[in-house]
Amino acid sequence: MKQVIRIGPFHPLQEEPESFLLTVEGERVIDVDAKLGYVHKGLERLCQERTYDMIPIILERICGICSVTHSVCFCHAVEDIHGVEIPPRARYIRTILGEMERLHSHLLWVGLAGHFIGYNTVFMWAWKYREPVCDAFEWLTGHRQNASLLKVGGVRRDLPVDSFPAVLKVLDELEGQTKMLIGAVLDDPVLAARLKGIGVLTPEQVLDWGVVGPTARASGVKTDARKDEPYAAYAELDWNLIVQPEGDVFAKAVVRLLEILESIRILRQAIAKFPPGEIDCGPLHVPQGEGIGRYEAPRGEDIHYVRSNGTNMPSRVKVRAPSFVNIPSYRASCIGGTISDVTITLAACDPCYSCTERLAAVRRDDGGPPLSFDDLVRLGREKTRAIAREMGRKPDLGLEIRP
Amino acid sequence: MAEAIELIFYYLVFPGLAFCTILGLVLSFIDRKVSAMVQWRVGPGPGQPFFDVVKLLGKETVVPEESWARGFLAAPYVAFGAAGLAATIVWLAVLRIGGSPPGDLIVVLYLLSIPAIAVIVGGAASGNPLGAVGASREMKLVMAYELPFVAALLAVVFQTEDGATLSLSGLVALQDQAGSAMGRVSGVLGFIAALLCCQAKLGLVPFDIAEAECEIGEGALIEYSGPALGFFKLTQAVQLATLPALLVVVFWGGMGPGPAGVAVFALKMLLIVTIFVLVKNTNPRARIDQALRFFWGPVTALAFAALALAVLGV
Numbered sequence: 001m002k003q004v005i006r007i008g009p010f011h012p013l014q015e016e017p018e019s020f021l022l023t024v025e026g027e028r029v030i031d032v033d034a035k036l037g038y039v040h041k042g043l044e045r046l047c048q049e050r051t052y053d054m055i056p057i058i059l060e061r062i063c064g065i066c067s068v069t070h071s072v073c074f075c076h077a078v079e080d081i082h083g084v085e086i087p088p089r090a091r092y093i094r095t096i097l098g099e100m101e102r103l104h105s106h107l108l109w110v111g112l113a114g115h116f117i118g119y120n121t122v123f124m125w126a127w128k129y130r131e132p133v134c135d136a137f138e139w140l141t142g143h144r145q146n147a148s149l150l151k152v153g154g155v156r157r158d159l160p161v162d163s164f165p166a167v168l169k170v171l172d173e174l175e176g177q178t179k180m181l182i183g184a185v186l187d188d189p190v191l192a193a194r195l196k197g198i199g200v201l202t203p204e205q206v207l208d209w210g211v212v213g214p215t216a217r218a219s220g221v222k223t224d225a226r227k228d229e230p231y232a233a234y235a236e237l238d239w240n241l242i243v244q245p246e247g248d249v250f251a252k253a254v255v256r257l258l259e260i261l262e263s264i265r266i267l268r269q270a271i272a273k274f275p276p277g278e279i280d281c282g283p284l285h286v287p288q289g290e291g292i293g294r295y296e297a298p299r300g301e302d303i304h305y306v307r308s309n310g311t312n313m314p315s316r317v318k319v320r321a322p323s324f325v326n327i328p329s330y331r332a333s334c335i336g337g338t339i340s341d342v343t344i345t346l347a348a349c350d351p352c353y354s355c356t357e358r359l360a361a362v363r364r365d366d367g368g369p370p371l372s373f374d375d376l377v378r379l380g381r382e383k384t385r386a387i388a389r390e391m392g393r394k395p396d397l398g399l400e401i402r403p
Numbered sequence: 404m405a406e407a408i409e410l411i412f413y414y415l416v417f418p419g420l421a422f423c424t425i426l427g428l429v430l431s432f433i434d435r436k437v438s439a440m441v442q443w444r445v446g447p448g449p450g451q452p453f454f455d456v457v458k459l460l461g462k463e464t465v466v467p468e469e470s471w472a473r474g475f476l477a478a479p480y481v482a483f484g485a486a487g488l489a490a491t492i493v494w495l496a497v498l499r500i501g502g503s504p505p506g507d508l509i510v511v512l513y514l515l516s517i518p519a520i521a522v523i524v525g526g527a528a529s530g531n532p533l534g535a536v537g538a539s540r541e542m543k544l545v546m547a548y549e550l551p552f553v554a555a556l557l558a559v560v561f562q563t564e565d566g567a568t569l570s571l572s573g574l575v576a577l578q579d580q581a582g583s584a585m586g587r588v589s590g591v592l593g594f595i596a597a598l599l600c601c602q603a604k605l606g607l608v609p610f611d612i613a614e615a616e617c618e619i620g621e622g623a624l625i626e627y628s629g630p631a632l633g634f635f636k637l638t639q640a641v642q643l644a645t646l647p648a649l650l651v652v653v654f655w656g657g658m659g660p661g662p663a664g665v666a667v668f669a670l671k672m673l674l675i676v677t678i679f680v681l682v683k684n685t686n687p688r689a690r691i692d693q694a695l696r697f698f699w700g701p702v703t704a705l706a707f708a709a710l711a712l713a714v715l716g717v
Binding site: 003190 | 438442443533535536540611612615616617618619620684685687690691692
């Protein structure tokens with residue numbers, strides 16, 4: 001018997017509103033459909049009405065976790081239009097911020113993954129280890145998140161060099177804790193039984209669906225914007241690309257855990273080599289043209305497209321977040337698994353719906369034009385009145401319908 | 404007449420529903436506090452389980468339109484009543500009040516499986532597909548753990564060649580004479596198998612598969628709210644007060660005389676609850692097919708090994 005099970009829009013599996021329709025026969029999932037668009041924020045449109053100086057601060061708000069990702073990516077795109085080289089110190093600051101973000105994002109995922117398979121101890125431990133990383137972020141930038149540090153052509157403020165010893169100490173402790181977590185994950189037979197061979201993506205499927213980031217690297221595909229097109233200081237530092245061949249959820253967990261150690265390595269080198277000098281290259285006039293920014297976010301490659309018309313505001317900003325290409329791959333990884341497998345597979349690409357939401361245009365059944373803003377307001381008010389009538393309240397809530 | 408009043412008092416107040424509910428809520432506080440300590444959290448205050456239940460009892464029960472309302476609403480109360488009856492019988496044997504009738508072990512086994520059946524009925528009656536999935540998982544789980552559980556308990560019954568008894572107070576009396584069943588290999592093996600089955604009976608990780616919050620959103624309980632949900636929670640509390648006591652009575656002797664006896668019994672119960680909590684906090688949730696394979700494979704083998712050894716007198 002076929003049944004449709006809804007995961008979402010409000011479900012304990014995810015902390016953000018999104019909806020997955022699983023068609024199941026018994027426990028076996030035979031089809032997956034995703035419905036997104038619950039938290040559209042209209043940020044791309046907003047960016048067209050703000051100056052280049054203001055936009056990095058707006059774009060920090062795209063994602064609750066990757067505050068550095070989107071602003072750096074936007075800066076890359078605008079710097080691509082301009083052709084400017086940013087000073088070395090700014091490049092190192094961007095590297096340090098990006099890797100700190102990767103640390104706390106991967107720890108967050110490890111905790112959530114534990115929670116999703118009912119292992120709340122891992123959830124609490126991973127989040128406890130994440131806490132000092134956020135503190136260190138605050139010592140460096142003044143904020144645990146959304147530091148408003150990025151600007152086109154460099155960074156806005158310098159990092160306090162005297163906080164580096166304390167940050168290094170946090171990294172030392174985190175290294176030991178991460179190794180302990182890796183040992184606990186690799187040796188646990190129940191975890192292996194739950195995660196190995198589940199939600200497998202083959203390298204061919206990764207390429208077909210355009211999967212990026214740790215999700216792709218866990219299938220043996222070597223893709224990483226930091227290696228493919230090195231930005232910031234990555235070309236000057238010694239670090240390895242973490243790749244696992246299996247493609248299952250277990251491999252994805254291992255990739256993320258090993259990337260934490262790799263990020264610690266990058267951070268240590270960046271702090272040791274931290275160069276003197278300017279942190280930004282002064283006022284820039286952005287000429288007419290278009291540019292692409294690439295950035296390896298914790299979840300995969302982020303791409304921003306910016307078109308400039310020569311004024312101080314861009315005429316188009318387009319964000320393609322990594323989850324936007326990772327989420328469709330559920331059709332390759334989820335179908336055929338049981339409900340228990342699918343829930344952890346849904347979480348395994350570390351989806352960020354807040355990043356992914358863009359304008360959703362709904363096609364009308366009668367083929368007419370999409371509803372306008374005024375139509376939506378009218379429909380909303382009619383529904384409010386209908387509910388009020390149903391509940392026996394005064395139908396008029398003081399709202400007037402515009403003629 | 405006086406006898407009837409006495410029995411009703413046993414069932415409703417002590418050592419039945421009221422006593423076991425309160426004891427179960429205290430034990431669930433210990434569960435939550437120990438979990439919090441393992442997870443580096445502060446954890447709730449001692450009143451929290453009581454506040455949770457009081458809050459639920461004061462709320463509205465929403466009955467879904469698609470549900471079979473009568474079955475949906477009756478299930479939690481049937482579960483609570485049956486769990487309370489099982490608790491009364493077990494605790495009367497613990498406290499050595501009256502001589503329990505012959506064969507009450509079998510009655511307890513039946514009564515203890517009624518809450519699981521009520522969950523299945525309630526989940527299936529809710530009309531929610533996730534509730535149906537939860538109900539089917541619970542059904543598979545019941546089939547998985549019942550056989551090894553019964554076999555493990557029977558190991559103790561067969562330990563004594565002459566005077567084998569299926570009465571709980573009889574088992575207590577036998578252990579008073581011959582030492583606790585845990586003194587023998589068969590008793591220890593049976594205890595381990597029964598302990599694992601109780602982990603599943605209580606719906607604790609790794610066998611909380613039927614509730615699986617992050618997969619099917621509490622499964623069979625997904626549509627429950629208000630007092631109906633509250634009574635399922637109370638049923639879980641009563642079971643938490645009953646199953647460890649049953650394990651102690653069957654495998655580890657009854658309650659000794661005087662305050663010292665009470666203290667020893669309380670320590671044994673606490674130890675068992677702590678084992679439940681530690682297992683719960685150091686494992687991820689198993690998949691339903693893995694749980695089935697686990698109970699029908701190693702646990703059943705363990706339980707039958709205990710049974711065979713008991714018959715052989717080891």
